[in-house]
Amino acid sequence: MKYMNVGIIGGSDGLGKTLVYYFRDEFTVYISARDHKKGRAVAEELNINYIESNAGLANISDILIISVPIQHTSDVIREVAPFMKDGSVMIDVTSIKEEPSNTMKEVLPETVEYIPTHPVFGPRTTELDNQVIVLTADKKGKWYERVYNYLANQNMRIIETTPEKHDFMMSIVQVLTHFSFISTAYAFEKLKVDINETEDYESPIYNLMIDVIARIVAQNPYLTYNIQSMNSNGPNIRNTFADAVLELRDVINNADEDEFVKIAIKATKNMGDIKNALGRSDKAISALSHEYGLLHKSVGKEVGLKHIYSGKIHVGVLESVDGKTAVLKSGNKTKNLRIANIDVLSDAELQEWKIHNLKHEKQSISCVFSKNVNVNVIEDTVLNMDNIIDIRLIDAYNGPQIDENSISLTFEVEALSKSDIENVIKLFTGFGGTIR
Structure with missing residues (x-):
């Protein structure tokens, strides 16, 4: 299915726009919209293509997705049906299936397949994994298997049923x-x-x-x-x-x-498995309580907070937490973040963010150790220190200036700050070494 044109009518808003994020890395994506100015702006923002004409979009699309308000879906299907490519497929994503299914069956030529679908999630959903999607095709052509396998590979929960059901x-x-x-x-x-x-x-x-x-x-x-x-x-x-x-x-x-x-x-x-329901709600409550507890324990400490919708990560010292807001200070800037919209990064995740986003310091450190020192132990110990990115041995010297029972080792240390490198020097002396 790669290298195909995916057209989304209504791709500038709501679920249509969300679908762009899922498809743009695998397909050539085109969108159309009622508001051409907004549509062009969205296309430019998302680095995809914009076409003003729904008919023109239908004419170039291998997969045409109808993502417009429910009350307009059948009208749009009728509008573009005559312009669909032979061998292409039409998919709608509305939450009502009987009417669009009947319309597609009525107006599409035999050379065009159609798969009425309902993604049972909203435009705020950021992952397809474990999301429900319903397929209500009344006949399954060559496209059906392709679409089904694509959705299954996204680990979606696929339900096949009739439009009426x-x-x-x-x-x-x-x-x-x-x-x-x-x-x-x-x-x-x-x-x-x-x-x-x-x-x-x-x-x-x-x-x-x-x-x-x-x-x-x-x-x-x-x-x-x-x-x-x-x-x-x-x-x-x-x-x-x-x-x-x-x-x-x-x-x-x-x-x-x-x-x-x-x-x-x-x-x-009549509510079914009550124990399961209690378990799920207990998990939700526990997750909320854990997050609040973690934030309260982190006041006064450096934390990383990830916005669950934008994905942006904010790092700084957590100044305070109330029922709804976390106040984060970074340098001279203070940021108020809604707790409902953030995840707290683990120590490992915060460290990974620092490694990829903050400036690094490098320094060579020469130190005289006892000749039987274990280099691997030194390196492993340093790598377990906070904010250390890497350490490697670049020289070992046992010349005239060094006692015969000692050896001079030079390590190149990469860390997030000079003070972190100073901590490595303190560790070396703690191992009994003498800085040269």
Whole structure:
């Protein structure tokens, strides 16, 4: 599949733009966009190609990906279908599959394959590894195996199903959950709740719940609305949810404890593997607690903090940590970083960053040791010191100026600073050596 043209209609935003990052190193990538100025800017930023015409893009693409808002997907498919290359493949990435699948089947010629897909992750996802992708092809041509193998090589979790089954499952995974989360957030707003103030009283589970709700409601509201309105299962799902809420409300308002317990038990039994769910949530809570604990223990020390989205690494002395922010000082500059958006580098990762990003110091050190000194022990000990990059023996001398029971060894030491090299000199004298 290498050396092929991949065209992405809608490649300047959202998932379409994210796909560029995954494909640009392996394929020749072209994008188009409604906003040509923005599209050209994104293409220049990502070092890919821009084409103004969707039809022109379809005409040169071996793989054409439709990544536009759900409500426009079928229109775009109809627009570009006549211009697709013989032997090419069309892929859409919308979260509704019945309508685009039917449209592709209707308008594409026999010489063009189509694979309706749904990557079940958002544009903020930085790795394909272990992410879910659903394929709903009604027939499998030569492209299907190629695409399947490519996704499998990315270690993705591939689900093969029908468009109808996909849309029903998405009515649970997306329609029901989004509807309930947005309803909860809307209730917060109607109650005029200060979420920041509630965090003073929060439990770890509440913290996780708020983060999940915030993640959903922060999505593009037009996309969220179309997920709700364009899934044919939506009305039944929302009505069932509303019925459940009203029934539970009435049971509690009527002080019917027995009925409440029955409902809670029935709901719990239907939740599947509760032990697994508890284990996963315990892991999430533990990870959050560990990160906060690690940061608090590191106050006053040098740390490396990696931004989980940009990948940029900030190194400096951690001045303070509160519930949401880590304050990092580097030289005369102070940086406030949101804790939710950073990972703490391990000591080994921080050392690796320093080696590749900071200026190095080199110095030759000559030292007289006892003749039976073990050079390997000296080198291994030095390499285990902080901020030492390399050490190598460059000379060994046992001439007239050196006692017959001694030997002069010269090492070239590479370190991150002069003070680190001074520490090596102190180590040599600690081994009983005499600096020449």
